[in-house]
Structure formats: structure tokens, C-alpha cells
Amino acid sequence: MDCKEKQEKIEYYAGNNMRHLKKLCDPIIAKKFLPEMYRDDLYSDAQKVLMESVESYRDDSGVAFKDYLKGNIKNSFWEWSRNSMAQKRCNVLRDKNGKPVKVKDENGKLKKIIIPDVRLDAPVNEEDSHSTIGELTPSGFDINNVISELIKDENVELFLESLSDIQRRLLELRMSGMNTESVKRELHITEHQYQDNMTAIRENEMISLFNKKRKRIENKMEYKDMEEKIVFMDDDCIMDLDTTDSYRMDKYSLESLIADKQEGELDCAYVSQRVPFAWTEEQINKYFTRVLNNQPITEMVICEMVIPGAGGGKISYLIDGLQRLSYAEAFKENRIPIKAKGAEFTKVYYKKFEYDENGNKVLDEYRRAKYSIEVFNLIGKYYKDLPEFLQKRFDKFNVNVTRYFDCTPEMIDYHLRNYNNHVAMSKNQYGITCISNDAATKIKKLSQKHAFFKDNIKCTNKSRKTGVLEEVVVRSMMCLYFMDDWKKDATDAYKFIDENATDEQFSYLHKLLDDMHEVCGEEEKALLTTTNTYTWVKVFDNFSKLGIENGRFIEFMKAFGTTLHSKEINGRSYDEVSTRNTKDKITVNNKVEVITDLMREYFGESIIVDESITEEELSDFEFVKENVSDDVNEEDFEFYKDMVDDSVKCDTPLYEKCTPALIALMAIACQEEKDTEFESWAGKYAKDNITFSPSQKVNFMYMKNDFEKYCQSAV
Template sequence: MDDNQKQKLLEEYAANDMAKLRKISYSIFKKFGGISEQDHDDFYSKANEELWKATEIFDESMGIPFEGYLKGCLARKFKTEMTGLNRIKRKADRLSISINTPIGEDESTLEDILKSDFDIENEISEKSVISSEENVQNYLASLNETEKQIATLIIQGYEHSDIKEKLGFSEKKYSRLLKNMSSFEKQIIINYNKSNVQIEEDKEMEYCTQTLEKSKPDRWSVASIIKKINNYTIRFDHPLQRESEQWSSVMKGNLISDILQDNPIPPLVFAEQVINGLATVWNLDGKQRSTNVYSYKNDGFKITKNVRRWNIHYQAIVKDENGKPDLDKDGFRKCEQKCFDIRGKKFSDLPEELKDKFLDYNFEIVHYLNCKSDDIAYHLARYNEGKSMSASQKGIIRIGEEFATMVKSISAMPFFREKGAYTGAEYSNGTVDRVVIESVMASNFLNEWRKDQNDMCSYMKENATTEMFENFEDVIDRLSKVGTDEVFEMFNSKDSFLYFGLFARFVNTGLDDERFVEFIAEFSALHSKEVDGVTYDDLNGKSTKDKNVVISKIKHLETLMNEFLHITKSEVNDEEDKSNEEIQVIDFVRENAKPNVTEDDIDDYYGMLDGYSIDKHSKLLSWENEPSLIALIAYSFDNDIDLDDWIVKYFNGNNNFIANQKENYIHMKQCLENYIKKGEAA
């Protein structure tokens, strides 16, 4: 397409303030939903960029009209933007675990939430003087769509009973949503004090640039910790850190009791990391202690009746009838010893003396300085080694910061919080994170299934891609739109990954998503149906997470689904299945490089591969690429070629490979031969 044609197209779509481009763009992005009016200009700006790119790339030989090509470009761009927007909006929700244990699991009630100092009605009211308008807007932006509905109705003056009835929520579901809306992370958004932040950041940067120490001890009062939390000076949402609300009501009560008794408590541990030129201080150990004192100060819970020591002795100043200190004849204040029963009491119920004692209590601090991401992961694992962490919480440390961030983002999606049959405790103990990891594994690496969560996370760190997690986000969105309450109830912490893994195979059929939902709804009646003489329930082994059990169950489900939906696998699908199966390395080498290769030879080639001075974390070393790598080593061995220098340069210049291993082998072989020719020419 020549310059005149490009100019003509640009004028056509950009005329009248981009009227034609805006019309096309709006018709595309309105289908996504969740786009506010303030986002429209951003999407139109992206559309303008895509228009310019399209005119540069489009060619009539493509066999489609320009407008069709442009619409395709816009749809892909908008989908990418929406994925990014959703992830940003969910980031604030990543650790939105309620500061109260879910109703029924301790003594807290829905009434406790509604009567706490964090009064949702008061905080988000348009007339509120407690929070700045910017804080309120940020708070509302951090809510998901359902929570925004609730917030809107609260602002309009609806009673909670009316909101439950209007939205059709059970008390359990409504209380769970309200708990999230008044969670630790939500409170600090409302209480954020922007004017103090730069001062804190300046102090941190000054301190950071003046020291080469690895760590330093310190002491912070409870009041100081609360201020630092409100000012975002310290962060508790590192993606590798476990969630808030890990403690029972008894543990929380005992913590407050110890503080009021002035008993020593283990130190809090923080790590400083410079990000974009500013020092960010992450909590590494003591998150539950820090967030629970913050919560108690904001009347987030009352002391359980089972607290270890409930009678707190303290010294009170005697006051006269005017409320002033009563002095003795020598001018000294008169004091008296008192005792206060803290059971059933929130912070606001304490005597003034105990409130002051609580806020003045000093925690010992260990502060690691100048840390990198690897240092933080190392310290997190080290401090949690001797603690009672769930397998899910231990595992996510091994998956790496990038993927952990994506896992946390997905876990915060409304599907898990509002639709699926997951309990409140499963958000805080890492179970929902585990479901996400298992589901991505079952969708992409079924033949490499690992029963142990640590092993699974380590494998995914080396072999997974961001695209796999993004695709899983898309799966969640699709199921959220077409699922029914009956089907959502089947998605629990035990079986979800099987159904998600099955859906990953269903999408290749090209059928509407509603058909998958039809099958899942019918599956309860198909448990007893035999496939090759075996029922689904017969497949349960000693452990439901054994590799052979998981693979057998998903294949069994797929067979039942295909029969139910009358799906006949085509030759294309059969070939696709074959291409996805693990290629036997020895067969590949015999076919492409060395017909008479033996198993001992293959072992030797693997030993040579381990001996090269290459990046051992490179994607090129993933198991999918092993056949072509080993074949190339076999080729070099038979042709007396020294790979030492070439393979290092190849790994340094490449971090990806062609999925078709034969094509990849030919490509690498050609690169090697070109390298040898250049060396000979020199």
C-alpha cells in the first residue's frame, strides 16, 4: 500500500474527531464490560495508535478488507488492555483477606463488622469528613463489581437487610463480601496519609544511601507501626508472603494480652528494597503480629473469652472531680492499682491507661538493608522454615515473584470470592492459590504433574510462561459468564483443578462454553458410568493428587464429556494430541541424528549438557526442548565438533525455541554450521 492510500485511510477514519474510528472502537470494547466512562479516552487513544500501525502493515494481498484487518487489531489490543486493567484493579484485592475470621469459625459476627471503627457507611458517604475524597475514590476503585454494587446501595441509604434482599445474597455470602470491604488492605487505603509519605520516603532513601550494613536492630512502638501502615511506609503484600488472618481468635487475644502485660514478643523482621529509586520496606516475619495490632486498634475484633490471661493489672492516676490529676501534699500525682478484665473487649472498651500502654508498647525490629528480590525470597523461606505453614504457602515461595504475583491476582478474582464453593479460611491459608497453580499445571503440563506442591511450584518456575496464567484468567472470565449456581458449587478446593484442566481441553472443540456447563451440571449423574470397565469413582487411589490418579481422572472426564457432547476427535485433533505428548528423546535422536544411538549414549549426552557453562535457568533447558538439544549434541559428537563456545553464545542470545522439535533441531544445526563456517573463514 503506497503513501497516498495510507493517507486516504487515515483521513477517512480520523475525520470529524475520529468519528468512524470511535464508532468501530466503541462497538468492540463495549462487549468486554467493566469499562468506565473515564477509560474511554484511553481506549480511543490506543485505537488511534493501532490505526497508524495497521496502515503501515496492511497489504491487499492479505485477501481481506482493511476495515476487517483493523477490527482484528483493535480487538486484540483492547483485550490486552482489559487484561491489564483487571490485573491492576485486582492488585489491591490481592490480600483482601478479612481481618475477622469468617462467621461461624470464631466468636465474631456480622454485627462486629458493622459496628467496628471502620464504618463502611461513614467511610464512603459523600458527606464523610473522615477520609479525603481521593482516598474514598481509591477505596471504591479497589472493590470488585459486586462490592461496588453494595457500596453504591449503602451510599444511597439502603439498609443491609434491604441490600441482601435486593441482590439476592445469603447472609453468609453478604457477610463475606462486607468483611472483604472492611479488610486490613481496605482500611489502609481509607487511612492513607499522603502528606506524610514523602517525608517517610525521604528518610528511608537518606538512610538507604548512607549505609552499607546488611541489617540493623531497631525498636518501633505500636503507634509507630500503625502510622507506617497507614502511610504505606511498610508493605505487607509481597507476593511471596502468606496472607493476613492466619491466627485463631485465641492467638490474637493472647497477643493483645501479652502487649498489655508488657511481655517480650519475638522481633518483627523487615527488608528494604529500592524500587524505581525509592526504598520499599517489606515485612518478612511478624505479619500476623503487625496486622492484628492494627486491626485491634481499629476495633476489628474483641478479645476471646479463652484468652490465656485476661485480668490486666495497671496503675491509674487518681483524678479530682474536675478530671484533673489529684496531687498529694508534696505535689506528686496520686496513683492507684487497678485490674481490668479484657475478655469480650475491643480497643475502644479499654481504660485510657491501657489504651496508652498498648500504643506505647515497643516491638524489637530486625531491618535488612539493600535487598534484592532473591534476598527477600531467601529470608522469607528462612524465617518460615520452623513455622506452621501450609504446603500451599510454602510452595508459592518456590514459584518466583513474577508468577506468585499473577497467582495472587487470579485468586482475587470474583469467581473465587463470590461464585465457587471456597471457604473464607481457604483464602487466608493459601488454598485458593494452590487451586490456581494446580489448574495451570493441569491445563498445560498434565504429563509432568507433581504431587508435592513444592515440586510443582519449582517445575512451573522453570517451565511456565506468563501467557499460561493470562490464558487461565480468560478461562475464569468465560466460566464466570456462563456458569450456574449449581455448577459453581462443584468448583471447590478439592476438584476445581480437574474441571479447569478439562475446560482447557474443551476449548479446542470450538463449541460454545454453555455446552461445557451442561456437561459439568450432568456429571453428578455420570459418576457411575463406566469407561473401559471403570467408573470415575473407581479411580481414587491412596491420594487424590497422585500423578496416575490425576491423569486418569482428567482423561476419564474428557471421554465422558466427548460422549455427552457427541464430540468425535478428528484426525487433526489426533495429530494435535500426539504433538502434545512427551517425545521420547532416544526415538527422536534415532530418527533425526544418530540411528544407532543407545541409552548409554543418551546418558552421556545429558552429562555433557550438564557440563556446559550455560544458564541453568534458561527456557532452552525445559523438558519440551530436550529432544532437539540432545540430538544436536549427538550430531556434534559424531562429527567431532566442539560445542563448548558455540552453545554458550547460543544460550546467551536465545531464550526461546520452536515448539516443533524437528524444526528446532534443524534451526540449531544450521546456526552451528554457520558459526563453524565463519570461524573457518576467519
């Protein structure tokens, strides 16, 4: 099935309150003679089976999807019955120390005493079939507590106690009606300090105490005290046999998880847990847009710990997923909007239902709700701004949850360590996911396959794995072509190169690296670090325009490494401009300028080509006379030009950008009777070189040097 067919199957069975899915499930459940309280669990299990079945179903299997799904549901229900009825998942009688009470059976084996589940909807007795156990169970509601809360709300005190002095004062001033500017003047704080404190207030986890649905959980401090008193002996490193299989994987809606957190059913403050609201703005927006696009997120993990005497004797701790649940709750309560930074797929299709004048949905002839497909822009929106369809999608969003049973503090810490035992993507690994495959391929072709990066750069294996060499390629491109648009942030640099760099520019970098690899050895690695290589690539590019033999560049690098790095030139030295801010534009630019100035001084001004001369003032004929010989006349010029036209394809960058330099070089080749060599050289040079200097003098000297090398190697 393709994606559209899969979606149709899911909507058919899961839509309309799972009408068609329940038709398949109800006959199977009826045969099991299970209490009604298990029905929802089985429906939830069937939903999971549906999602798995649409992925694994094959059209060529010869079995109808309905039959395939029904068979999978039967198998899954059988596994559910086997696992859920296992002794380790049942409530057992415990002594005052919390240990299971065991008695001998008819075979003399010790067995735990199982306490059967009691249905709240079960009748009190046979005589009173109208009253249920649930109706006679105390609710814990106390009108006196409600009245006292109206007089004095503890939550306000708890929240204020959690704030810093300046945050508390800021909040009081804002609540008194004072505007932002007045608050800043009163507290003598800057705009940055104001925004920073306001963000801390909004993200304070205690703010969720004001949700009116939250239960009063007086036992919480008692739980904490009892946790501290329990000591577990680490006798060995072997995990208990029951522990290895004491878990279950389910699906929960975001709405239900948030409700469990707010009502005290789910404790999100385990002693070893991190604090909430630790994400960056980019991570937050990616998360919200992913959920609203109905794309799966990583699972959450809950550990249940049994503590004797504390309420029901069990606490459920959220040990993985705190950030996801905290931000979801904050968004649900309209505390955080979706912003543009980091957000992806920000425009979402949704169903806009039609309503009549009474506020009821309009139905078609098949009694289905009428709707149109619209597009909604998520940027700048709070939960309250979402259309009904997207609010429901957020509330009902399915989250995979793994729940561990009968956990000790030791095992909870074990799960905390292991679920967080991973390495997040580095900036460079993340950055390359933000660009096109074409650009990523070009970058990695250089960083992973070019000999220069294998042999000449000083880089640890660990750094290579984090993608630092890919960043060197990107920043080398920025240095060569886009210095005015320099990006300090790695991800921004990746995106800029993806959008602006050309194939010719990548080819030119490849050629520079070829030349650098040819001349650089082991000694030069000390200078070619991952933070300096792109600087040296630009310097070598400047050097290549001087018409000097490449081998002499190493001569300069050695002098630089020993003495020149501390030498002042134009009022500054390399050591002075080389700061810790290695990726700042001004630092990189200053380093390139100082090294280039030192290089020009080292080799002498006489061999420097002055690129400031504007050849636009010279005609092609005048350029040849100036750079070859005053004896060249117009007839000679036309002859050399025709020779170039015959030797070089007119649609190549070499011909288009270097015609005057080519004619001048052809004049020299003809004078030295090397016109045949010129033709073969030009074909190779045009293939290997795509990017050229705007200066025809630079191009001429560079090509002349290369042509002479070619003729020498051909002898």
C-alpha cells in the first residue's frame, strides 16, 4: 500500500470513535469473558496493531486487509491476556514491611497471595444491584479545604517562593499594571535582563500548579521522606529475573499524560531527574511543528516504585520525556507560542468543518460531517489559536510509553542513566541535514575522500566523527568566495553554501586542495588545525596568484611557524589578531590579511602581481603587446586569435573569461614553436579549471607557469 492507502485504512478503522475497529474487537473480547474495565486496554492494543498492520500488509499476499488485521488482533489479544494476567502484574498481599506474603500451595511450593481486582462499576451486593462500589467510595473531596483555598492559596506562595527576588519584584510590578519600560526603570535592569527574567518566570515548573484540574497531593512530601529512608543493598551485579521482564509498552495521548501530571498521578520530579524547560528555542519549535504534523516522537518512560504506606503504595515517575511533556503542557496552557526559528513544515493542512446556526456540524446525505481542506500557518500561534481539528490532533497525539513495574531507586537510576546514554548530534552533523543532498555530497566528497583531509590536517578521530571536517570545507568556501557574508553559526554557513555555491567554485577548491596536498607534509600539520585550515586555504589561494612555484609556499609556512607569527606588520602581528573567537568574521579576516601581508613581504614586492590594475582600459590587442612584445602587430594578433579559436572550445569558462590571456600565451607558444603543445595543454587546462581571477594579468601569469610545467613534463 502507498501512503495514501495506508492513511485511508487508518481513518476507516480508527475514525468515528473506532467504529469499525470495535466491530472487529468486540466479538473477540466477548469470548474472553473479561470485565468491562479491561475493554479500553484492549481497544488501545488494537489501535497499536492497526498501525503495525498497515505497515506490514502486502497487497500480493492474497489475504484481504480486514482478515489480516483481524488475525493480528486475535494474536495480540492472546499475548495481552497471557502477559497481563501473569502473577508479577497482579496486586499481591504484602506485610507491614512491604514484602509479598507467601503461602504454600497443595504441592508445598511458596506462592504469593493475589488480591483480585475490584471493578468500581460492580454492584455492592446481589440485593442492591443499583448501587455500585464506585458510588460508595470516598472521593476525598472536602468543602472546608476548598473554602480555605479561596481565602489563601498555597500554590501562590509555592510559586512565589520558587522565584528569585528580582523575578518576584518584576512580577508584582507587572501585576500592578506597570508597563515594561517603567518596570525596567524601577528595577534598574536592561532589556536583555528583563526578557531573561520573564522567560524564567514563564518556564518555571511551579506555574502549572495553578491549573484548576490539579489534585491536592498532600502525600507528596511523605513519599519523598520515605524514599530517603529506604536503603537497598547492592549485593551483586545480577539483575533480578522478574525485573528483566517487568515492563509494558503502551500508547498514551498527550492529553492524558498532561492530565496525569497535573492530577498528581505522574510524578515528574524524581530526585535524579533533570530540570524541565532545558531546550533551545529551535528545539522547542521543531517539537511543536512535528507534533502538529502528526509525526511520531521518541518514547517516554515511566517507572513505578512501590513504597509501603504511601497512599496506594505506588508512585509513577516520569524518567524520560520530561522536556517533551513539560513543553507540551506549557503549549496546551497557552504559555508558549510557536516561533519561526527551527520550525519545519509550518503550514499544515486541516479539516475545516461546517456548522449550522445552532453550532452543530452540518452533515451530508451519508450523515458525515461536511468539511473543506484548508491550510493553517503555525508561526506565532498559541494553542488557543489553533483550529479545532489541530487542537484535537495535539490532544490525541499518540506517544509510545514504556512502563516499568516494581522499580527500586537503584533500578530507576539505572534506567535514567541508560535512556540518556546517547550522544546528541553535533552542530556540524545537524547542519548537514539542513542542506540538499547535492550540496552534502559535494562537501563530503572533499572532507571524507580528498587526500588533503586524510594526510595534511591535524584532526583527532573523535573530531572527525563529529563532522568537523565538513565544517572546514564549508568555511573554506566562505573564505574563498563569500567573506562579506560570513556566518559564525555552523548551520547558517551550511545553508548559505547550499544556496549560493556553484559547481565551479567547488571544483576550484578541489584544485587548491590538490596543490596543497602535493606540497604540504607532516611538519605543516601543526599549522593546519581544524580552526586554522580554512584561513590557510584562502592564503594559499592568494599565493597561487603570485606566479611563484608552489613548493616555495612551504618555505613560507616554516618561516611563519618559527618566527613570522609574532612579527609585526602594518602595526599588528598574527599572535595579536589570533583570538579565541576563531569563527568570528573579524578574526578570520584579520588572520588572512596578516598572513598574506607577511607572505608578500617574505617573497618580495617585485614578484607580486598588482591586481588593482584594471585591464578593462586595455583592448585585447594592447594586452598582448604589453605582456608579450611591442613587435606584435595587428596581423600577428589576428593570427594568434584564430589559433586560440581553433584550440579552445568557445563555450568553456576558460575561453569566456580568459581570452586576452590565452591570446598572449598563444603568442609566446608560437614564438617558441610550442603551438602543438598549447592545443593539448589548453584542452586539459579547460577541463581542470573553471574558476578564474578577474585580473587577466593574474590569469596570464598563472597559465604561463602551468604551461611551462606542462611542456617540461612532456619532454
